[in-house]
Amino acid sequence: MKKIGKVFTRFWAILREIGYRYRYMWQRLGLALVTLFFTTIISFFLVRNIPGDVILSYAQELAIQRGITIEEAMRLAVQILNYDPEANIFVQFFEYLGGLLRGNLGSSMYVLDVTVVRVIRQTLPWTLFVASIALILSFLIGTWLGTRLAWRRKGAEEIAVSSYIVVSNSIPDYLFGLLLLYVFAYTYPIFPTNGNYDIMTDPGINLPFIGSVLYHAALPILALVFTQVGNWALMMKGSAVGVLGEDYINAAKARGIPDRIIVKKYLKKNAMLPLITSLAISFAYLFGGSTLMETIFNYPGIGQQFASYIGRLDYPMIQGILFFISSVVIFVNLIADSIYSLVDPRVRRDA
């Protein structure tokens, strides 16, 4: 009995130790859950207050599609939609919350078997594909440019790159997307105007399909890269300038180590560290904010699908996707915070 007591005391001490040592992370986790909860409440009631009558909206769509009167279309709409406009909003909220706890993010008012999970499964890979390639390319190019700017702070190269940064930061990404589309798809039809792959290719691991996917993604990726590179270059420059003042850089120079090695091994690696956490956060925001770019290129990612559900006032789908995107942003922020605390013990201690 005494032994059991001892084991229990020891176990409790370990738990307390873990709790104390990682108290910063527990706090962040708690905060993340609270944020998610309030996000869910706010998004539910915001979505329900989007102006417009969903039955009338659908009836109008049916009337136009089928050439029938609004009256007949209203009758059909009530029959077809899985939505009761008279239901109490608080009852609907608790049903929604119950669904979330059971892992059910919701299903479309128009077609029951179109669930949020199905939409995410079908559209998210396309968004991730474009967003991740764009992010990696812009990160690599941006950090490379930022390092060069920090290392050589005078000359034509700095003027050229700085000008580019100013221009790319001033032009909204959607405007650049439109410009690319106009020049390279409509005026000079080098790239396709829309879509994710050619209809005549068979999806799968085959060269025509892979080539078609890359071909269709080229313009959206280019638009995102162009507008992201400037930010990364600016952040990298700031970070690298700070590193340049460190003693170990001066020591390396004094030891006669070639510039190329100093830049690569001493400067770039150390300056890039703080940017790694930003990379995670940018990734979350990039696919959360992909709606406009996907709409411009008619690219069937989650952002475009989200926009179409807003247009049709498909409340469960809007809520579900909003909840998913919010969760990802909050989760990625939590990971970034955790990385900070692991990398820098002062953050843990301050907590």
Next chain:
Amino acid sequence: MKRQKNQSILPFIAAFATILVTGCGSTSLASSEGPIVLSEEERTFNILHNWDKVGMKNHLNAGTNVGPLAWFSVESLIQYVRSTDEVYYILAESVEHHSNSTSTVTLREDATWHDGSDYVADDMIAYYIVNQGQVTNYMTSLEKIDDKTVLINWKPQMEPNERVKTLLLAVDRAGAVQYDEFKTFVDEANRILTSSPQAPSGYTGWAPFGRIASQSNINDYMANYTAFKNYNPDWFVGTGPFKLSRKTETEMLLVKNEDYWAADSIKFDFIKATNSMNDLNQKYNMLSSGAIDYQDGLAPEATMNQILLNNPKMAHYKMFDPGAIGVVFNLAKKMQVNGVAQPIWTDKVREAFQYIFDREEVKNAGNPYAITSWRPLMTMAPSEAQKYMSPDKYAEIETFTHDEQTAANLLVEAGWNKADGWWYNGGTKVKLNIHYDGSHPGMSGAAVAVQAALTSFGIEAILKKGADFNSWFGTASSDAWAHELSICWTDLNMSFSFPTGSFIYAYKDITAKVLHLPRFTEDDPSTTVIETNGFDLTLDKADGSGTFRVIDVLDGMYYLNDDDLTEVVNDLVLGVSKKNYGIQFYQNVTGSFINIGKLGGVPLQDYLETSRNVTYVPNFEDDPDNFYAVARLNFHFAYAVPFISGDLYPARLDD
């Protein structure tokens, strides 16, 4: 090291080369049919449409948007052309109406489904049994005579006239339900229907096939209907001239149905559709670059000219839209007059407003191709009113010129006064909010012109933009939030042109709610259950013999003969026009962009030689052939009719 760097670039170069080689590949095929060999591109009709990217099901009634399949794959017994009511017999070879409240539908011998099976009487009956649409409320039963013949029994107390019977049959897509494919749901719907009691004799309320369902039966029916719409067949259920071949989220390819009964008339082999997000920029760019061959609707004048300049093969035709755009007053709105809340829109004020606007200018701002109207709100577009009213009564509708002095005199009579260049009512400066649907270019343009005219006249006017029709209507019909006036459809027929469509839009669906007309209440002893919550409006009869309640004539219009119909339309239109409830600015005109380099057989060739922006709008009285031919150029109005009839074909066949 340098060598290594160069090698690391190679995969990127290879990837880029793959992108270009794969993407820019040519897909030219030649056909050996006929003396003229057309390339695949010449035999492909490219359009922009939209459909559900996720979860689109393989039948029309699933509640998913099936895009171009609704135009080219799913058919009716009879197809009507919206705005002209021209009818084409599609799945039905003929429909004979008999004097004993019956009609015989003879189906085409060679009408088939896309899976190869015959379209038969069971299929037609299955559609109506499972969907129970509006027309079934006028039927008592459908009887199968043989595989290709169906007898319709109409309710004697609600028997529509022959024209309406035909049009009602034309509304439904009877080629959307194949009995064998949907047997389970059709049989269950039939079981529920036959277990419902017969409606009492003479009953005119909602009773599909003369049956009044109990709540339990309604629940069963809804459950069955939900299962029906969620069912997803292996093939797209249709009978039309084009079949679904391939589909991605953004592209759809339809191929010609070689077994189609009119296959010889159809000269295009493919329809390639791009899924649009209703992005105007995308639409205009695709028209300019020749990526699509057709698009219905208008574009702002400068944009249209630019499209036609960029694409020398593109032309734009205009056709009547059975609707008019103007102002609707919110009759319930009040303002503080000498400290007391008083209605703004008194008789005199409404009359005064008819004179304030130069309607030609408003029309030019809204739609320069439209036809200016100088009349008040009539609940019917001028083209329709002319068609359904007697000429003498149509001429009696008052017209209003642009006369600001008369407007000012009437406002003074109404108790308003002008000081410092602004109008006041009982000491309160008049300030009007103009609410409009910002997604509609015509209404947006007209709203700006109306604001300018009011400001110039001395009335402060503020524009309130609704994001789309839905958000505009949500506010405009609300008791709490509606603004003083709306720029909207004052008169519109969404369905076939029979006049009931316009009046239902006005008195049941939209206009009356925006006008905030008073409603019947349950407390009113003269109100029947059916009338409760209907709009309480009494109008003068056109012949001066007294008054009538609008609600009493609306539901009976389908049963009237031509003379009685003219009389009722005279009463309704002339009666409401005297109320000045709104201002009709212009009869709308819509249009179609047509690639005349791709599509042969287009009308108005003489006009095309002068300008590819064809501004001539043929009307029925003066130019009936072109009136019908131009309306058929709008696929949104006519669906597959221009191909089935052989009107349109690849342009190179003219060579």
